Amino acid sequence: MRILWYNKDMIYLDHAAATPVTQKALDAMLPYFTELFFNPSAPYLPAKHVREAYERAKDDIAHVIGAKGADLVITSGATESINLAFTASHGKVLVPTTEHAAVLEAAKNRNHGLINVDKTGLIQLDDLRSQLTDEVDLISVSLANNELGTIQPLAEVAEIVRTVRQNRLERGITMPLFLHTDASQALNLIEISVARLGVDLLTLNAAKCGGPKGVGALYVAHGIKLHPISFGGGQERGLRSGTENVPGVIGFATAATESKKHLAGNRKKYQEMSNYLRQVIKNPTETHSDAPIVAQNSEKVKHNLNSPTKSTQNSPAHSIPEPIFLGNPKKQLANFVPVCFPGLDAERLVYKLEAEGIFVSTGAACAANKGTKSHVLAAIGLSDEEIAGSLRISLGSTNTQDQIMNVAPKIVEIVRNEYIRLAERSLK
Amino acid sequence: MRILWYNKDMIYLDHAAATPVTQKALDAMLPYFTELFFNPSAPYLPAKHVREAYERAKDDIAHVIGAKGADLVITSGATESINLAFTASHGKVLVPTTEHAAVLEAAKNRNHGLINVDKTGLIQLDDLRSQLTDEVDLISVSLANNELGTIQPLAEVAEIVRTVRQNRLERGITMPLFLHTDASQALNLIEISVARLGVDLLTLNAAKCGGPKGVGALYVAHGIKLHPISFGGGQERGLRSGTENVPGVIGFATAATESKKHLAGNRKKYQEMSNYLRQVIKNPTETHSDAPIVAQNSEKVKHNLNSPTKSTQNSPAHSIPEPIFLGNPKKQLANFVPVCFPGLDAERLVYKLEAEGIFVSTGAACAANKGTKSHVLAAIGLSDEEIAGSLRISLGSTNTQDQIMNVAPKIVEIVRNEYIRLAERSLK
Numbered sequence: 040m041r042i043l044w045y046n047k048d049m050i051y052l053d054h055a056a057a058t059p060v061t062q063k064a065l066d067a068m069l070p071y072f073t074e075l076f077f078n079p080s081a082p083y084l085p086a087k088h089v090r091e092a093y094e095r096a097k098d099d100i101a102h103v104i105g106a107k108g109a110d111l112v113i114t115s116g117a118t119e120s121i122n123l124a125f126t127a128s129h130g131k132v133l134v135p136t137t138e139h140a141a142v143l144e145a146a147k148n149r150n151h152g153l154i155n156v157d158k159t160g161l162i163q164l165d166d167l168r169s170q171l172t173d174e175v176d177l178i179s180v181s182l183a184n185n186e187l188g189t190i191q192p193l194a195e196v197a198e199i200v201r202t203v204r205q206n207r208l209e210r211g212i213t214m215p216l217f218l219h220t221d222a223s224q225a226l227n228l229i230e231i232s233v234a235r236l237g238v239d240l241l242t243l244n245a246a247k248c249g250g251p252k253g254v255g256a257l258y259v260a261h262g263i264k265l266h267p268i269s270f271g272g273g274q275e276r277g278l279r280s281g282t283e284n285v286p287g288v289i290g291f292a293t294a295a296t297e298s299k300k301h302l303a304g305n306r307k308k309y310q311e312m313s314n315y316l317r318q319v320i321k322n323p324t325e326t327h328s329d330a331p332i333v334a335q336n337s338e339k340v341k342h343n344l345n346s347p348t349k350s351t352q353n354s355p356a357h358s359i360p361e362p363i364f365l366g367n368p369k370k371q372l373a374n375f376v377p378v379c380f381p382g383l384d385a386e387r388l389v390y391k392l393e394a395e396g397i398f399v400s401t402g403a404a405c406a407a408n409k410g411t412k413s414h415v416l417a418a419i420g421l422s423d424e425e426i427a428g429s430l431r432i433s434l435g436s437t438n439t440q441d442q443i444m445n446v447a448p449k450i451v452e453i454v455r456n457e458y459i460r461l462a463e464r465s466l467k
Numbered sequence: 468m469r470i471l472w473y474n475k476d477m478i479y480l481d482h483a484a485a486t487p488v489t490q491k492a493l494d495a496m497l498p499y500f501t502e503l504f505f506n507p508s509a510p511y512l513p514a515k516h517v518r519e520a521y522e523r524a525k526d527d528i529a530h531v532i533g534a535k536g537a538d539l540v541i542t543s544g545a546t547e548s549i550n551l552a553f554t555a556s557h558g559k560v561l562v563p564t565t566e567h568a569a570v571l572e573a574a575k576n577r578n579h580g581l582i583n584v585d586k587t588g589l590i591q592l593d594d595l596r597s598q599l600t601d602e603v604d605l606i607s608v609s610l611a612n613n614e615l616g617t618i619q620p621l622a623e624v625a626e627i628v629r630t631v632r633q634n635r636l637e638r639g640i641t642m643p644l645f646l647h648t649d650a651s652q653a654l655n656l657i658e659i660s661v662a663r664l665g666v667d668l669l670t671l672n673a674a675k676c677g678g679p680k681g682v683g684a685l686y687v688a689h690g691i692k693l694h695p696i697s698f699g700g701g702q703e704r705g706l707r708s709g710t711e712n713v714p715g716v717i718g719f720a721t722a723a724t725e726s727k728k729h730l731a732g733n734r735k736k737y738q739e740m741s742n743y744l745r746q747v748i749k750n751p752t753e754t755h756s757d758a759p760i761v762a763q764n765s766e767k768v769k770h771n772l773n774s775p776t777k778s779t780q781n782s783p784a785h786s787i788p789e790p791i792f793l794g795n796p797k798k799q800l801a802n803f804v805p806v807c808f809p810g811l812d813a814e815r816l817v818y819k820l821e822a823e824g825i826f827v828s829t830g831a832a833c834a835a836n837k838g839t840k841s842h843v844l845a846a847i848g849l850s851d852e853e854i855a856g857s858l859r860i861s862l863g864s865t866n867t868q869d870q871i872m873n874v875a876p877k878i879v880e881i882v883r884n885e886y887i888r889l890a891e892r893s894l895k
Contacts, residue, residue: 115543141699253712269550271569284681
């Protein structure tokens, strides 16, 4: 996969915020901007060809999640998909406290309840069960969290949903119960099958898996009645009016298909890289000969890891607290390394890393931009100080092993220097 | 402007349905898919550059309509813009019967009244005045109709709005009154100034002026409170959540700016072409030496026009009814030639023209696709038979004078042959 670069030397570790459009996806989109620009609802043959390509692209996207094109509603992104999914509810919705702003805000505009999570971000199933009263008709749980990478036990939630449905049926209660999952963050890392997950509604986002911004999809199981949130020409079976974004959907389909094809290989690659990063960050003075990533480059690693250690050998290294890796180590997206450096200011780390050409974030971009503290990190019980010291590192298609081996010691050095600065300041 | 073609020989006369993305717009978009893919809300410098480019693009779009970027909400297209605009209303909305489906459907989901139009599609101002009760707080009138090209007297509507506001103020009535216009179809043909038009809300659509599909904007005057139709990360001042479609907005800005730059020249060009088309269609046996378009190619015109006449000189030409040009000849977009051939089946004409490489439509693409008859043509009082015989020809950036001189006699010939076929059938 060829990626054009803003800066060839940059190391981008914020794939959870945005991914570049893959070359294949871009190549597939291009003709639909120009020679195949026709309105897919127009009556002449070239427009009908565009309609066919559009429907085929929907089929391809659906295929990736084990569904068919007719089950998808194409939207302008995950936020719209989520808001459309929530129109299935006429009662109460339940959502975990760690959901993306789109889920939380959509919930807050309705009768809703918040489900607690544990310290690793996993939904507390007992809390879900206790709040699952007969007025609840929608549960929305992300497949994987966008700040922690924590993978939720969707199959267990689906099992609870089935039990409640059965119980309602037996008691003659007609209130339906639907399960929605926001799978935006997971599409390129977890094999998704709507049937296996047992969900009724599923949100996808093109921009998180190598497709273009401004395109999303909502899978809708048969028999679920949604209500359009805007009205017009009646496209997408009346659920989503407006001329179809043909190039966007073609790009989405190409990226999603590619993503699925390389899923296992990429997951393995990202897992090795993130394991390596964790080990170096955790034990900065060790050589990491046991990390899989090292096998191919052991000389280089030793060199890289030794130099920062040397440069700071006279510093008060004993005062450096252990980093805290966030999320659930056993149920986590392979590309996520969310980490807290207690006492540090993560925003300073972001800028210091940026000066080295390394781009990470402190959390969800939309929250970060508003300067608010992460509701996700607060929900898993982090103190304000811990939240302030937390970075979200998310690997992806643009990363190579060499990059990660280059980055790891730099993170260690910058973190150590920040702790030294704080220690020196407190001595003054 | 270089346009890539589906088929070099095709003559596309359906620019009201869709326009190809201009090469300049596409070139401007491309880097934002790849090397500048960053989430504009991310904290590092390259992402901030993307944010700046995005805001600059919004400024550019706003500049085209005499506004500033902060007054715009970027949406996924005109349909969403219109639906968002309608959230300004908590009372009753008034819309003409000939509005686009997005306006009519958004109105139908609220307390609303329909304003009559005259036979040319012009809003009947007396009907507007008589329905303007104190419960009305929003009037939505398109700047130009998407099937007729009729340009509405927005300034006169704005004057009525001002009078009513003044009157309400004098009577101590606090109900506001806002004016929204859907300018989607007009951006590349009419000089638009929100101040001069006197509108409070204005909808734009990138895909109708050489920008990409899936992007629109809503101009919102100061002091108007809208309500988001979907909720999330709080982008676009909380009115339109979701990661910004950066490439789409860059493309929109480039196309809109280009469009404004060439507006006067294009309008003149389209006017000459559409005048020529009308003359040939109306008087197929004359040579059109007075048409401006002919001046440069008089030999060719004579040749082209004579040949179809010769080939049918023994046919019952006297039985051919006059074509009816639809819309308001004095207040019409320069690129529109909507025409009714009484008694003919316009769908047959579409397919016969297509066989000659000429692409036209029978009306709005979204309506045509559903096989419903045009509500616009019904609203201006056409009979079902007249509606069935109506074509929408809309010129645009892809057309040349040579194309139009080539097309005109072909339309005449196909129409004549259809009438002959009908006449012969009725004789059997």
